[in-house]
Every structure is written in C-alpha cells, then in structure tokens.
Amino acid sequence: MDIKEVITTRKSTRTYRDEAITADARENLEAYMAQVTSPFDIKTRFALIDAERAGLQGERLGTYGVITGAKNYIAAITEKAERYEENLGYAFEQIILYATSLGLDTCWLGGTFQRAAVARVLDLKDNEVLPIISPVGYAKDSRSLIDSLFVKISSSYNRKDWSELFFEDRLGNPLEKGRAGHYAEVLDMVRLAPSASNKQPWRIVKCGDMFHFYLCRTPWYRRILRFDLQRLDMGIAMCHFDLMAHARGLTGKWVDKNPGLPTDKHTQYLITYAP
Numbered sequence: 001m002d003i004k005e006v007i008t009t010r011k012s013t014r015t016y017r018d019e020a021i022t023a024d025a026r027e028n029l030e031a032y033m034a035q036v037t038s039p040f041d042i043k044t045r046f047a048l049i050d051a052e053r054a055g056l057q058g059e060r061l062g063t064y065g066v067i068t069g070a071k072n073y074i075a076a077i078t079e080k081a082e083r084y085e086e087n088l089g090y091a092f093e094q095i096i097l098y099a100t101s102l103g104l105d106t107c108w109l110g111g112t113f114q115r116a117a118v119a120r121v122l123d124l125k126d127n128e129v130l131p132i133i134s135p136v137g138y139a140k141d142s143r144s145l146i147d148s149l150f151v152k153i154s155s156s157y158n159r160k161d162w163s164e165l166f167f168e169d170r171l172g173n174p175l176e177k178g179r180a181g182h183y184a185e186v187l188d189m190v191r192l193a194p195s196a197s198n199k200q201p202w203r204i205v206k207c208g209d210m211f212h213f214y215l216c217r218t219p220w221y222r223r224i225l226r227f228d229l230q231r232l233d234m235g236i237a238m239c240h241f242d243l244m245a246h247a248r249g250l251t252g253k254w255v256d257k258n259p260g261l262p263t264d265k266h267t268q269y270l271i272t273y274a275p
C-alpha cells in the first residue's frame, strides 16, 4: 500500500471481533517492531501481548469498557530521556501504520488502560516507562456504544482547517496551499494524524524552505495524565511528515533551530525540519 493510502485508511477502532491476529500477521508485526526506526538515539522496545495468556483480559487490563473483543495488544516501552515522547510517538506511529497496511485495526491508548497491570507482565527496567499501548485485531462491523461516544466526543472524523495548523513566516499567518509546493501533500498527511482526544496540537510554520514544528497545548490536558501525550502527538506528526516527504523523494533532517518567533503562552517551539 502507498503511504498516503495507509494514512487515509487508518482510524481508531475500539470494538473488535473476538479473534487473535493470524500467525502470519504476528510474524510480520514482530519482525517490523524489532527494526522500527526513530529520529533520536533513545532506546525503545515494543512487545506484542497475548491478553489471555498474560492474564490481562477485560477488567484486569482496565480499558474500562472502551476496548472490547481485542485479544492482542502492542505495548510501547521507552527509556526516559530528553525528547523520549516525540521519539516514541514517531516510532509507534510507524508500527500503527504498518499494522494498518497488513489490514489490522488499532487504537492509540494513553489514558484508558491500567498501566501498572500491563507493566507487570513486561518486566520494565528502572529507567523504562510505558506511555502507550494499542489493541491490534479486526474491527467488528458496528461500534459499541462507548466506542461511538468516543468518536462523537472527540469529533474523530474531523480535523482542523489548514489555516489553523499551517503558517508562513509567523504563527497566525496562514500558509496558502499553493505556496507549500511539493510539501502541500506532506502537510495534508500531517493533518490526518491521530492525536490524543483529537486535539491536533501541531502547528507548523514554513520559513523559507524550513518547517518549524510548534506544540500548541490544551491547557488542562497535561495535568490530568501521567505522560505528556501531546508531545507524543508531535512525534506522530513528525512521522507522517517524514514518511510522506520520503515517499515523494523529498529529504531532510530534524534540527534544533528555533527561529525565535513570537508565541502565545500555550505554544512552544519543538523542532525544525530542514530540507
């Protein structure tokens, strides 16, 4: 599958058929997880969990009725180092997209699961944390009531307009699509990225040929969760940007080059893509 097709196909699934993934899917997924890349030199590891065998069905896994039916989960473990959130977001989204290309369904879970119960079966080391898991399996034809509610509350099918996400020279000055050149399609794919509660905190400012990535925080969000999920969202956006740019023959690297643009108090500079 072409990356654009994979990105447009992916959506969060919370209602699964009562089936484990096939042996072939498991083998492919495990091989991919073992070699997945990430932008920074921070150790990550990924584990495919058989929920029944690990004693993690239903309430034990604590998905609070949000996820039903799934037999398998992917857990994302990372060393806690500077920029681990973006790094893990980037790596895990590649796995999610790879699973999508295999015809599997997934759902990023940063809040609605019992972290301690999952961590227990993974033998976490001292400096390791478990910010995210995802069920992986096959979607049921119709969503459960809670699943439908989640989709509705998060407006999951909608995304912010281009003019709210992408800017030229300064935040607040919308980037005209025609001025984005070959990167218009790349930014289109960033716009479709999943994000925690669909808050879409990514803001990108094009200055010349550089793309500066900013995080626009939802003020209360960080306080209610143990992990900085919105920085994971930024890693997901970086992943979509890189994969789509690469697919169109555009190359660049991630650099720390803060242009010092004025921001509001909720918005912070994170990183720059330099062609």
Ligand SMILES: Cc1cc2nc3c(=O)[nH]c(=O)nc-3n(C[C@H](O)[C@H](O)[C@H](O)COP(=O)(O)O)c2cc1C
Residues within 6 Å of the ligand: 010, 011, 012, 013, 014, 066, 107, 108, 109, 110, 111, 112, 113, 150, 154, 155, 156, 157, 193, 194, 195, 196, 197, 198, 229, 232, 233, 236
């Ligand atoms: C970092 C992150 C954490 C998330 N945590 C949860 C969660 O705890 N529970 C849940 O049901 N969905 C969770 N989601 C899924 C989002 O709600 C979903 O991606 C968003 O509403 C957009 O919908 P879509 O994925 O179908 O495009 C999370 C997504 C991300 C990226």
